[in-house]
Amino acid sequence: MATNLTSETYELIEQYLRNELTEKQLTAFKNRLETDPEFAKAVANEESIQQVVAFKAQKDLKTRLETIQKEYLANRTTPEETSPKQPTKVIPLYRKYWYLGAAAAALIAAVIAFNLWVTPSLSTEQLYAQHYTKPAFDQSRGENGITEAKSAYENRDYTKAIALLSNFPENPKLQQYKGIAELESNQYPKAIATFQNLQSNLDHGGSATWYLAMTYLRSNNMEACKRELTKLTSGNIETTNKQKAKAAKLLKQLENIK
């Protein structure tokens, strides 16, 4: 390895690989390539490194594109466009007007009822949006499976992430990410089971309980959600003060709905 090259020289090599050299510089560079074997070796090494970087980045891009492509093509072939059969009826005008009157009254009643019924659910959506954030996958070391899982998790390929993370049943941190992947892909019963398993863990019980509450909130099970939040506020399950405060706040908001 040519380690006696200065940082200025490396800067030059980097510029060469980025096609940033002027004609003059390029000629001088190529000359040096031919006459200085150490230099040539360093350039080859640098090129090699650049290829590795490109390889990884392209692979990542391609994987993400494939995920997006799958989703697009799957949604594209769903037969949503089949138009409903509409029988053509000839209705005398006076009858039509009568329908309009009745429809208007019914509509008003329906809107009121709808509002009364829907508002709580709309609020839970808002609460979920307000309180839930998908946690970042915070593990950069580890065996290959973990790096792949992280990639899949970040690229929203949750089926893959869950499959890979299932290989680490003894790792509570990874199991939590599995639960999040299940939550994000709307597999609520599975997410609930995953988080419940983690509640007894000393380090992760608090956050597992929080995400369990989030899962209940998402699936509109208010009673269960409140139950889990109370575990945090009462100190039943150990957690950080910050987490406790968040739980208390959400609990209060939920009480205000009913």
Added chain:
Amino acid sequence: MPANKPTDTQLLHMLASGNRSEENKAFSQLYDSYYGLVESLITTNSGTPEDVPEVFNEVLLILHKNANKPDFKLTAALKTFLYSIARKIWLAKLRKTRNNKETELNETHESIPVENDFYQTIELNDQQETVKKLLNKLGDDCKTIIHLYYFLKWRMKEIAEHLEIQESAAKNRKSRCLKKLRN
């Protein structure tokens, strides 16, 4: 999903944001808006619907690469640009299967000249596999700056802005991080 569709300019910005989630959103939108365009080009020119996905992904990769060039400017509508890239790719594929016989396309849209700027398919040798392992072991801040500098080829100025640090600090970080890969 945003209520308004992103404009051509916004889409290019998202592709050049250095942010994976922004890029993914842009790719999704591009799929919705332009997949049909490429599909009609291919199916009108001896291709089948099964040929389209691979080509469309290649088109998006090239668009991504171009969008990240420091002085990239669209000289036509994004639609035209994408069509032109797809056209070039499909023409090359057709020529390959016809032993380079002169091929003419049934044009389904107007096009502009595009450069032969495709990604090369790379395979790593043993020594590079070692470098890859080293790369994997780097911290996130090293990974990011190497990605922006060595792959997306952003200028130090843009990198510094993106990372919200001084240009000199960015340069130092870059040197320090690349050094780790050279041993």
